[in-house]
C-alpha cells in the first residue's frame with residue numbers, strides 16, 4: 001500500500017455546479033506522484049474520459065480531462081491512489097428553444113463518404129464526428145464565457161448531426177465558390193422542413209470536399225485551397241458552412257478527443273488535406289479546423305472580427321484548452337477579412353493564412369495560458385444573445401422593443417429595453433473599430449461623438465433582451 005500523501009484540486013468546477021450541456025472539461029492538479037493513474041467514476045462506475053495528465057516532478061502534476069455527464073445527477077469521483085475527490089454535478093439539458101442543428105450535407109451523386117486515409121468514412125462516421133465536434137465547441141463557448149465572469153452560457157444543440165441530402169449535383173458543386181455554396185445551401189435549408197420559425201441556426205459540413213493533392217511541392221495554404229473543391233469556411237446569418245477536408249483527423253468518441261489533439265502524426269500532404277496552419281500534423285489539423293468552427297459559429301451569433309481572440313487571428317490553439325500542450329507553436333499570423341465577392345450583409349469571412357515567417361505570434365505568454373478567448377465585446381454579445389439564454393428568462397413578451405439609430409443626431413435609442421453594447425465595425429471586413437458597453441447601467445439612448453467618421457462603418461447594437469440592430473452607416 002502506498003504511504004504517500006496525495007491530494008487533488010480542481011480549478012474550474014466546484015461541487016454542486018449545474019450544466020446545460022453534457023461535455024465538461026475538468027482542470028486541476030495532483031500533489032505527490034506515485035505509480036497510480038487518475039481514475040474517474042460516476043455513481044461508483046468506472047467512467048470513460050479523455051485526459052492529459054503530466055507531472056513536472058514528483059511533487060506536482062496537472063491534468064485536464066473531458067467527461068460526458070449523464071442526464072440529471074452525477075456523483076463524480078476522481079481518485080488518485082488512496083486519495084478521492086467527490087463532487088456532485090448536475091446536467092439538466094437546455095430549455096432554450098433557439099438551437100443549432102449540425103448537418104452533414106451530401107450533394108446529389110455523392111456517396112457521402114468524406115475524403116479519408118481509412119475506409120471508415122461513411123455517413124454514420126461523419127455524423128458521429130460532427131456531433132462530437134459541435135458538442136466540444138459548445139463546451140468551449142461555455143468555458144470561455146465563464147472565464148469572463150458571465151457564467152457557463154452556451155448555445156443549445158437541437159439534434160444529433162443529420163444527413164442532409166441536397167438537390168445540388170456533385171458536378172455543379174465543384175464549380176462553385178465558397179460563397180456560392182453558402183448561398184445555395186442556406187436557401188435550400190431555409191426552404192426545408194428543418195427550418196421552423198427562425199429559431200434554428202445550422203452548421204453544415206459538405207461531404208464531397210475533395211483535395212486533389214499537390215505534386216509540385218507547393219504546400220502553401222493558398223495552393224492547397226486551390227486544389228480543393230467544396231471546402232468552404234464561411235459563417236453568417238443562419239448558417240456556418242465547412243468542408244470535410246480534414247474530417248479524417250477528427251475523433252468519433254469522447255475518449256479519443258485528447259489523443260486526437262496530441263496526435264503528432266505527419267499529414268501526407270501529397271494525398272491528404274493539411275489545414276493545420278503549417279503544423280503539418282493530424283493534431284494541428286484537428287485544432288485548426290475545430291478553431292475555425294468556433295470562429296465561424298461566432299459569426300452566426302452576430303460577432304464581428306476582433307484583432308485577437310477567437311474572432312481574430314487566434315483560433316489555432318484550441319488544443320491548449322483541452323490538453324496540457326504548453327510549447328508555444330510559432331504559427332504564422334492569420335488575416336481575417338472578407339473576400340470581395342462575399343455578400344456584405346452576411347458578415348461572413350474567409351480566413352486566409354499568410355505564409356509562415358512573416359509574423360511571429362507575439363505577446364502570447366502575457367495572455368491567458370491557453371491563448372483561446374473571446375474579447376470583452378464578443379463575450380458581452382454572446383451572453384446576451386438569444387441563442388445563449390433560455391427564452392423563459394429573457395421573456396418572450398419583449399416584442400414591443402425597438403432599436404434605432406438617427407443619422408442626424410447620431411443617437412442610438414432603445415424603446416422598452418436597455419442598451420448593453422454599441423459597436424462600430426469596418427464594413428469591409430467586419431473588424432471592430434470601437435465599442436461602448438453599458439453592463440451596469442440602464443441606458444436607453446447613446447450618442448456617438450462627432451469626432452468619429454461613420455463612413456464605411458457598420459453599427460451593431462444589442463440590448464438586454466438580446467435584440468440586435470445592425471446597420472451600415
Ligand SMILES: [Zn+2]
Pocket residue numbers: 002003004006033034035036080081082
Ligand atoms: Zn500513491
Ligand SMILES: [Zn+2]
Pocket residue numbers: 295296299305311336337348349350
Ligand atoms: Zn471571420
